[in-house]
Amino acid sequence: MSQKRIVIAGAGLVGSLTAVLLGRKGYKVTVLERRPDMRAVQIPAGRSINLAMSDRGWRALEKAGLAEEVRPIAIPMYKRTMHDEQKNLTYQPYGKDGEAIYSVSRGLLNKLLLSAAERDKEDVEILFDKRITDVDLDAQVLHIRDEETGQQQEIGYDILLGADGAYSAVRNRLMYNDRFSYSQTYIEHGYKELHMPPGADGKHLMEVETLHIWPRGEYMMIALPNPDGTFTCTLFFPWEGKESFASVQTDEEIDALFRRRFPDLIDLIPDYREQFRHNPTSSLMYVKCHPWNYKGNILLLGDAAHAIVPFYGQGMNAGFEDARIFTEMLEANDWDFEKVILAFAEIQYKNGHAVADLAMRNFVEMRDLTADPEFLLRKKIERKVHEKSPSEWVPLYSMVTFRETGYAEAWAEGLRQDRIMEQVMQLPGIHENWDSDAVTDLVLSLNKTVK
Numbered sequence: 001m002s003q004k005r006i007v008i009a010g011a012g013l014v015g016s017l018t019a020v021l022l023g024r025k026g027y028k029v030t031v032l033e034r035r036p037d038m039r040a041v042q043i044p045a046g047r048s049i050n051l052a053m054s055d056r057g058w059r060a061l062e063k064a065g066l067a068e069e070v071r072p073i074a075i076p077m078y079k080r081t082m083h084d085e086q087k088n089l090t091y092q093p094y095g096k097d098g099e100a101i102y103s104v105s106r107g108l109l110n111k112l113l114l115s116a117a118e119r120d121k122e123d124v125e126i127l128f129d130k131r132i133t134d135v136d137l138d139a140q141v142l143h144i145r146d147e148e149t150g151q152q153q154e155i156g157y158d159i160l161l162g163a164d165g166a167y168s169a170v171r172n173r174l175m176y177n178d179r180f181s182y183s184q185t186y187i188e189h190g191y192k193e194l195h196m197p198p199g200a201d202g203k204h205l206m207e208v209e210t211l212h213i214w215p216r217g218e219y220m221m222i223a224l225p226n227p228d229g230t231f232t233c234t235l236f237f238p239w240e241g242k243e244s245f246a247s248v249q250t251d252e253e254i255d256a257l258f259r260r261r262f263p264d265l266i267d268l269i270p271d272y273r274e275q276f277r278h279n280p281t282s283s284l285m286y287v288k289c290h291p292w293n294y295k296g297n298i299l300l301l302g303d304a305a306h307a308i309v310p311f312y313g314q315g316m317n318a319g320f321e322d323a324r325i326f327t328e329m330l331e332a333n334d335w336d337f338e339k340v341i342l343a344f345a346e347i348q349y350k351n352g353h354a355v356a357d358l359a360m361r362n363f364v365e366m367r368d369l370t371a372d373p374e375f376l377l378r379k380k381i382e383r384k385v386h387e388k389s390p391s392e393w394v395p396l397y398s399m400v401t402f403r404e405t406g407y408a409e410a411w412a413e414g415l416r417q418d419r420i421m422e423q424v425m426q427l428p429g430i431h432e433n434w435d436s437d438a439v440t441d442l443v444l445s446l447n448k449t450v451k
């Protein structure tokens with residue numbers, strides 16, 4: 001095996017998984033991470049973030065031989081539980097029986113991946129407190145600043161994998177290249193985490209194996225369970241406007257918001273006022289760029305290539321899928337990095353753009369449509385058709401979450417399904433007859449004709 005100098009920028013989720021995948025194949029990999037080693041640092045309050053892991057994520061972990069290690073820290077969520085303003089609950093299963101997405105703490109998962117990467121100590125070296133400040137593309141040299149000592153350093157590379165996240169320094173450098181397209185869009189919502197403690201018995205205060213949603217039209221709260229009996233609640237809320245972070249600031253304003261919009265959370269998060277005032281508010285943005293490579297020696301992966309808003313629960317899943325597909329393409333092409341970087345970048349970028357669009361679409365679905373009886377009926381019909389004919393009709397959510405269909409293909413298919421279901425929902429008597437064979441047959445027959 002030729003000993004290339006492989007450098008990975010960023011020891012986040014995607015960088016450390018990629019290091020595991022390459023290290024296991026005997027490649028010497030250096031990972032540069034600007035932060036200190038998170039295994040020795042406490043995560044600040046209000047920044048815990050738990051992620052929904054779905055099939056794409058699991059498949060990549062399996063490829064790295066890590067799925068069984070991650071399972072004990074993952075809680076299955078089989079359905080959505082919607083909370084309305086009168087404290088009523090409704091439910092919507094995510095998939096067929098047994099299909100679930102999994103709540104995992106981002107911090108715990110990242111620590112596990114760092115330790116797994118370092119297990120191949122001879123092959124993988126992770127250097128912390130090393131911030132990449134620039135990349136000399138022609139000389140193939142990285143400029144680095146040690147965040148502790150302030151010392152400048154240079155490291156050469158043959159292959160550079162830019163997994164340095166949404167504000168990637170590697171991507172930043174590529175932006176100076178001719179014909180590099182780039183867009184960064186901040187959405188009108190930010191987010192704030194609130195921590196729901198366990199009950200007196202140490203157990204969860206709400207049903208555990210479900211993702212809780214408080215859909216409120218223009219905004220929403222969600223809650224994902226943690227193994228220690230707590231929930232991480234996240235409020236996705238406009239920055240400006242009548243109900244917004246700008247207009248809800250004092251205890252009275254926070255109180256009024258919770259009494260009117262989240263009454264069932266008042267008892268469950270007793271210090272909601274303090275948390276609302278003190279926990280940080282963060283922005284949300286998405287990035288589309290192209291190409292993801294520079295010649296055959298630099299490739300962007302994960303958020304560096306496709307930062308997205310979190311509403312489909314796909315950011316990490318898409319990044320893990322990048323790492324898996326990249327490794328599989330290397331295996332199939334005799335580890336010809338140059339060839340695979342060019343091919344991967346050209347195939348995958350369309351999926352990166354599509355998953356950004358899917359995530360924005362799902363925001364509207366979660367915050368607004370999950371409270372809409374027409375939408376819930378449509379989902380019930382689709383579920384029935386899928387159960388009757390699983391190979392012919394796969395709902396968009398299942399394609400994205402439980403299959404490996406490319407995101408671009410799923411997006412196009414989802415738009416086609418919209419056209420079919422718009423017709424079906426117009427049928428006279430659909431509310432009474434939705435579970436009749438006639439309706440199922442109609443969907444399947446339209447499925448054959450509608451383009």
Ligand SMILES: Cc1cc2nc3c(=O)[nH]c(=O)nc-3n(C[C@H](O)[C@H](O)[C@H](O)COP(=O)(O)OP(=O)(O)OC[C@H]3O[C@@H](n4cnc5c(N)ncnc54)[C@H](O)[C@@H]3O)c2cc1C
Nearest residue numbers: 010012013014034052132164165302303310313315316317
């Ligand atoms: C609120 C929220 C909820 C989310 N929910 C989900 C979910 O449910 N499901 C899901 O799949 N995804 C979710 N995501 C997205 C997910 O967190 C990201 O997609 C994932 O973390 C991307 O991994 P990454 O390794 O590409 O980037 P990151 O995890 O951001 O890692 C990048 C790393 O690079 C380092 N770095 C940055 N710049 C430099 C530099 N100049 N030099 C050296 N190192 C550098 C950073 O310190 C960091 O460690 C969510 C995100 C947010 C914010």
